[in-house]
Amino acid sequence: MIVGVLTGCKSQGSTNPAETPIRVCVGSEPKSIDPAINQAVDGSIYIVHAFEGLTKYDKNAKIVPGVAKSWDISDDQLTYTFHLREDAKWSDGKPVTANDFVYAWQRAVNPSTASAYAYQLYYIKNAEAINSQAIDESGNPQKVKFDKDGNPVQDKDGNYVADPNGKYISAKDDGSPIWLDDLGVKATDDHTLVVTLEAPCIYFLDIVGFPALYPVRKDIVEKDPDGWANDPKTYIGNGPYILKSWEHNSKMVFVKNPNYYDAKNIVGAELDFTLMDDTNSILAAFKNGELDLADSYPTNELANLQASGDAKIYDQLGIYYYVFNTKKAPFDNPKVREALTLAVDRDYLVKNVAKGGQKPAGSFVPYGILDADGNTDFREKGGEIINISDTKANIERAKKALAEAGYPDGKGFPTVELKFNTDEAHQKIAEYIQSEWKKNLGINVTLVNEEWSVFINDRNTGNYQVARDGWVADYSDPMTFLDIFTSTSGNNDGKYTNPAYDKIISEAKKTSDAAKRMELLHQAEKTVLDDYAVMPIYYYTDPDLVSKNLKGYVHSPMGYKLFMWASISK
Structure with a gap:
C-alpha cells in the first residue's frame, strides 16, 4: 500500500520549480495537529505551516514579527501590548483578531482541554492558577506547601500552609466553572492584544511564537472540539499553507494559502507529506526519487548516504x-x-x-x-x-x-x-x-x-x-x-x-x-x-535525507523543518 502511494506521486508534472510539489516524510500518522494538543516535533512541523503566532521564525531561524507587526513592553517588563496586522486572515478569508488569541490561550489553560503544553503559558498572569483550578469567584488563588509525596501540607488546625514557591491548590470541585476571564490576556480592540505576566520573562517573544500559543477559531473548534483538527474541511489556519487533503495513515497535502498576508514571499505551491515510519521503505522511496526530504533512514546506511551527498547532518x-x-x-x-x-x-x-x-x-x-x-x-x-x-x-x-x-x-x-x-x-x-x-x-x-x-x-x-x-x-x-x-x-x-x-x-x-x-x-x-x-x-x-534538487529548505535547531521558501529545481 505504501509503495503504491509513493509510486503514484513519483511524477511531479510541473516544470516550474515553484509549482512542483515538495515531497516529504517526517514520520507516520501524527497523534494530533491541534496546536493546543500536539506534543511532538512531527506534529509541530505540520502546524507551523498551517498556522502562525504573534511571532515566527525567519529563514535564519530567528524570531521576527508574525501576526503581530509590532509590540510595546512596559518598563517593568510585565505588560506586552501586541499590535496585530490588519491584513492577517484565516484561510477562509475571515480576519484574524485579537480575540482569536484570547480564545486560543484560554482554551490552552482550560483544564478540560488537557493540553500538555498548558504550563508553557504559566508565564501569563493567573494561567497556572486557572489550569490548576485554583481560581474562584474572588480571583484569589492560593499557593501552598506540598510534601515529597505531592500532598498539600496542613498545620495543626487543618489549614493549608502558604508557600509562594509552592503549588496551587484547587478551590473547586470537579465540574465547577473555570474562571477563564482571569487570564492575563485581553483584546482591547480587534488588533490590540494586551498580555500581563506573572514575572518578567526574557524569552516571552519566543514563547508567543510557539504552536501552543497559536490562534484558533472559536466558531470552528467549538462545533467539534475533538475532531476539527482531523478534517481538512475544518482545519482552518492562518499560516502560509492550507491542509488540502488528508488520507489518514497515508498522506497529507498542503497547498499555498492565497489569503496569507505574506503569500507573495511563499515560494513552494504544494507540500506532500507521506506518512510512514519504516526506514527501509523511506530510503527506497528517497532513492527512487519519490521523496525530496526524509528524516528517517537505516542507521547503517548513514556513512554511505553522507559520502554520496544525500544525507546532511x-x-x-x-x-x-x-x-x-x-x-x-x-x-x-x-x-x-x-x-x-x-x-x-x-x-x-x-x-x-x-x-x-x-x-x-x-x-x-x-x-x-x-x-x-x-x-x-x-x-x-x-x-x-x-x-x-x-x-x-x-x-x-x-x-x-x-x-x-x-x-x-x-x-x-x-x-x-x-x-x-x-x-x-x-x-x-x-x-x-x-x-x-x-x-x-x-x-x-x-x-x-x-x-x-x-x-x-x-x-x-x-x-x-x-x-x-x-x-x-x-x-x-x-x-x-x-x-x-x-x-x-x-x-x-x-x-x-x-x-x-x-x-x-x-x-x-x-x-x-x-x-x-x-x-x-x-x-x-x-x-x-x-x-x-x-x-x-x-x-x-x-541527519536528513535531502534531495540535491531541493533548494531553500530551512532547518531550525528547534527541530522545525521549514518549506516556506523551498522549491524543486530540475
Missing part, C-alpha cells in the same frame, strides 16, 4: 533519553534508576549503534545554549553532571547502587519492560541497552515496540516502566529543558515529583537577575539528575 538543540516511571516499583527507587543509568557505555552507543554524529550525554541541557553572560555555553559552564567518561568505574558504581537497592547482581529484580516507538534506530538502541543491562547488572529486559500514537498515549498515561523519550528545545533557553520536570508539567512523562525542584524552577521564573537565574537553572538540572529521574543517552543531531 544538522545541529539540533535536543536530547535523546530514557524516562523511568517513578510511580512504579522498582523505578520509584533512585538507586535503581542510578544503576540503570550508569550501566551503559554511551561512547560505544553513539559510535557503533546510533552512528549519526551524536554526542554522549551526561546531562540534560544540550550544548548550544548560552549562559547569563551571553558568551559562555550553558553546558560547558556546568560540565557533564553524570561522569560518563569512565565506563568501567560507572559499571562498578551501578552494581553497588543496585545492591544498595536490594538487588545484588540483579537477583530478585523483575524483568524490565522497555517501550519504544517503531523505528529501526530506536530498536537498535533498545537492543544495545537491553544487552548492557543484562551483561553489567544481570537484569532481564523485554522490548516492546509500539506504533507512534499508541506509544505516545502509553507514555503520557504512565502505562510503561521504562520508555524511550526525547526533547527538542521550544526556545533557546535552558528553561525549555528543565521546566518539563515540574510536578505540574504536562510533559513530565516520568511523573517525577520533588517540591525542592519545583521551588527552584519557580524562583528562576520570578527573578529578573540573569546571573542568579542561570545559577538556579544549573542547580535545577543537577537536582533532577542527582535523583536520576531520567537517563540521558546522547545529545541530538538531525
Whole structure:
C-alpha cells in the first residue's frame, strides 16, 4: 500500500520549480495537529505551516514579527501590548483578531482541554492558577506547601500552609466553572492584544511564537472540539499553507494559502507529506526519487548516504533519553534508576549503534545554549553532571547502587519492560541497552515496540516502566529543558515529583537577575539528575535525507523543518 502511494506521486508534472510539489516524510500518522494538543516535533512541523503566532521564525531561524507587526513592553517588563496586522486572515478569508488569541490561550489553560503544553503559558498572569483550578469567584488563588509525596501540607488546625514557591491548590470541585476571564490576556480592540505576566520573562517573544500559543477559531473548534483538527474541511489556519487533503495513515497535502498576508514571499505551491515510519521503505522511496526530504533512514546506511551527498547532518538543540516511571516499583527507587543509568557505555552507543554524529550525554541541557553572560555555553559552564567518561568505574558504581537497592547482581529484580516507538534506530538502541543491562547488572529486559500514537498515549498515561523519550528545545533557553520536570508539567512523562525542584524552577521564573537565574537553572538540572529521574543517552543531531534538487529548505535547531521558501529545481 505504501509503495503504491509513493509510486503514484513519483511524477511531479510541473516544470516550474515553484509549482512542483515538495515531497516529504517526517514520520507516520501524527497523534494530533491541534496546536493546543500536539506534543511532538512531527506534529509541530505540520502546524507551523498551517498556522502562525504573534511571532515566527525567519529563514535564519530567528524570531521576527508574525501576526503581530509590532509590540510595546512596559518598563517593568510585565505588560506586552501586541499590535496585530490588519491584513492577517484565516484561510477562509475571515480576519484574524485579537480575540482569536484570547480564545486560543484560554482554551490552552482550560483544564478540560488537557493540553500538555498548558504550563508553557504559566508565564501569563493567573494561567497556572486557572489550569490548576485554583481560581474562584474572588480571583484569589492560593499557593501552598506540598510534601515529597505531592500532598498539600496542613498545620495543626487543618489549614493549608502558604508557600509562594509552592503549588496551587484547587478551590473547586470537579465540574465547577473555570474562571477563564482571569487570564492575563485581553483584546482591547480587534488588533490590540494586551498580555500581563506573572514575572518578567526574557524569552516571552519566543514563547508567543510557539504552536501552543497559536490562534484558533472559536466558531470552528467549538462545533467539534475533538475532531476539527482531523478534517481538512475544518482545519482552518492562518499560516502560509492550507491542509488540502488528508488520507489518514497515508498522506497529507498542503497547498499555498492565497489569503496569507505574506503569500507573495511563499515560494513552494504544494507540500506532500507521506506518512510512514519504516526506514527501509523511506530510503527506497528517497532513492527512487519519490521523496525530496526524509528524516528517517537505516542507521547503517548513514556513512554511505553522507559520502554520496544525500544525507546532511544538522545541529539540533535536543536530547535523546530514557524516562523511568517513578510511580512504579522498582523505578520509584533512585538507586535503581542510578544503576540503570550508569550501566551503559554511551561512547560505544553513539559510535557503533546510533552512528549519526551524536554526542554522549551526561546531562540534560544540550550544548548550544548560552549562559547569563551571553558568551559562555550553558553546558560547558556546568560540565557533564553524570561522569560518563569512565565506563568501567560507572559499571562498578551501578552494581553497588543496585545492591544498595536490594538487588545484588540483579537477583530478585523483575524483568524490565522497555517501550519504544517503531523505528529501526530506536530498536537498535533498545537492543544495545537491553544487552548492557543484562551483561553489567544481570537484569532481564523485554522490548516492546509500539506504533507512534499508541506509544505516545502509553507514555503520557504512565502505562510503561521504562520508555524511550526525547526533547527538542521550544526556545533557546535552558528553561525549555528543565521546566518539563515540574510536578505540574504536562510533559513530565516520568511523573517525577520533588517540591525542592519545583521551588527552584519557580524562583528562576520570578527573578529578573540573569546571573542568579542561570545559577538556579544549573542547580535545577543537577537536582533532577542527582535523583536520576531520567537517563540521558546522547545529545541530538538531525541527519536528513535531502534531495540535491531541493533548494531553500530551512532547518531550525528547534527541530522545525521549514518549506516556506523551498522549491524543486530540475
